[in-house]
Amino acid sequence: MTIKNLFVVFALGFAGLFVAGATSSFAQSHVNSPDPSLGTPNVATETSHIGNLTGHAEEGKHLYRRYCIGCHGPDGDGDGMNAQWIDPKPRDFTQATFKCRSTPTGTLPLDQDLYNAITRGFVNSNMPSWNPLTPQQRADLVAFIKTWSPRWAKEQPGTALQIPPETPVTIDSILHGRELFQKMECWKCHGPAGHGDGPSAATLTDSKDNPIRPYNFSTGTRFKCGETNQDVYRIFMTGVDGTPMPSFADVIKPADAWDLVHFLRTLQDMDTKEAELWKTYVAAHRADIKPIGPDAAGGQ
């Protein structure tokens, strides 16, 4: 075999690789259209409204093909090529069930909620922050995501939760929040110390029967649906749809909800006013503090 022949063989080999690569990426380069009989919104006309931005689904479709299809799939059902390697699984847009909402459980989120989710990404998952895309591009994606489910053609988003101004962070507020953590049985999943190791934690599954872990407050600073005290308030009041985390909007009063937020902050390993107050209190009153969990007085 001459040098020249060898070169030809290599060249052919490379060409073959190139073709193979092109073919496999081609397999998911096309975004499918939902069955029109489902009554999903029209891609040509569906829009989103974020502040004074208007997103257009037609534009979003091109962006989806470029950035989202690998995980969320050509049918928007969360079954893209990468999905099998991913945990938690990519969102299935055909169900129109979304984790991070300002709207009541079971209702559609606001466009702004979806925009925030795309912008923020989801910590502890494969969904990155899409902040590098322009606001217009993110708005276009929100509009396109809404064309996967007929619910967007028939229903209005829910009414956003009204969050009253935050109450002062005091030790009384934290102590009352702690009582709620016991009474609402948050510890059943999140554990007595918020480590995500409560008695029901091991059996939890999401709505597609995939195992899911409750949030471990000691590990980090950020939550799936934001990082501010307002975000924490919103998360437990509206619930995290599609997961075991229920909505507490019907059973926790707004003022009490702030107390719970203040207590939850003490479970995190962070330099917050809540943590400082709590540490000082614990140092002075260790003997008075009843344990959280099944053996607590007043518990079951």
Place this chain on the structure above:
Amino acid sequence: MTKKLLMLLAGAALVGNGGMAGLPAPAGNASISGKVTYTGTPPKMKPIDMSKEPSCAKQHATPVMTENVATGAGDTLEYVVVYISAGDSDSAAPTAAVRYDQKGCQYLPHVLPMQVGQNLQIYNDDQTSHNIHPLAKVNPEWNKSQPAGSPAIDTKYDKPEFIPVKCNIHPWMHGYFVVLNTSHYSVTGQDGAFSLKGLPAGKYTVTAWQEQYGSQSQDVTVGAGESKAINFTFKALPY
């Protein structure tokens, strides 16, 4: 003259009936009844360990059994929903609500049929929190916490669907909401018997649904006042 006027009025009332919601479907006096049985070997129902929830465990003298394939003497199947799936005129939801209880960390009843648009009231009768999580796919999926002593949750479903219900806190709790487009339905008891009454004469499709074995249907024609007997047999698998 008076007679004619009366007839006219009656005719107008009938026309009005047809287009108005909130009125019961035209009543008949035919009925379809029978039994649901199985062949083969159903799985053994297992005792549920409620030791993680002592307030519930102490409500049961003997362990509660799983209910996904509940059977009775004579190979009968319990909790099978038998309903008219075609041929029934649209019947508006009754004003009375259906009631669903969480008691002793169990759903009562295990399978709850209701009509589209009918009010559903969910109660927590226990000394513990439950989260009620109906895993709807056609209807919206929601998930609400209901601590001990909370008021009932009032809700309803707009589309027909078989909705599995679970409590994530107590993973052994399983039930079904069966949302139907008809007022003619029946859930089998331990004797496997069902009965669909008050049917106008006509041709119907009768469907039997079991949570693990799915649905099967039969076409039945009944004359006015006729009582027809039909039976359903599911093939049971031990897993």
